[in-house]
Amino acid sequence: MAALVERLYDNTRAFHDQIAARPGFSCLCRPDANILCFRYGDNSALQDQIRQKLVLEGDCYITRATIHNKSYLRLSVMNPATDATHIEALCQRIETLAQQLGS
Numbered sequence: 001m002a003a004l005v006e007r008l009y010d011n012t013r014a015f016h017d018q019i020a021a022r023p024g025f026s027c028l029c030r031p032d033a034n035i036l037c038f039r040y041g042d043n044s045a046l047q048d049q050i051r052q053k054l055v056l057e058g059d060c061y062i063t064r065a066t067i068h069n070k071s072y073l074r075l076s077v078m079n080p081a082t083d084a085t086h087i088e089a090l091c092q093r094i095e096t097l098a099q100q101l102g103s
Contacts, residue, residue, distance in 0.1 A: 004080060008034040012077045015087045022091055024098075028072055037065055037072040040094050044071035050097050060090060 012034045019038050020027045028037040039047055048071050051064050063074040073094075 005034075007080050008077050011080070011082065012036050012075075014084070015075070015077065018084055018087050019091060024095065025091065028067060034077040036075045036077070037067065038075070039070070039072050040098050044069075046098060046101060047071040047073055049101050050094055053097050053101075054093065057093075059093075060086075062090075 009032070012031045016027050016030055016036055016038075019025050019036070024040055026039050028039075040050065044066075048064060051062055051073055054060055054062050063076070065072045065074045075090075
């Protein structure tokens with residue numbers, strides 16, 4: 001069980017690096033566990049709209065958090081099979097949705 005937890009934490013830190021390196025994305029902080037808060041752009045309303053669309057599409061489930069009066073997308077990494085290709089697809093979908101929503 002400890003190895004699984006460590007793997008999830010390591011994956012989340014790797015996903016932080018992957019997301020933070022993409023233009024337009026920012027992360028709240030480097031995660032110490034399996035939860036990662038990030039944003040695309042600076043518009044809090046856009047984060048909420050993106051999340052709503054992602055959830056309705058049903059390909060992923062992502063939550064949100066309000067921190068310092070700003071909305072963040074909140075990713076909880078629970079599946080050890082989640083890898084960089086999944087995060088790449090998620091980021092690409094977020095970029096597309098932001099364009100459609102008029103970021």
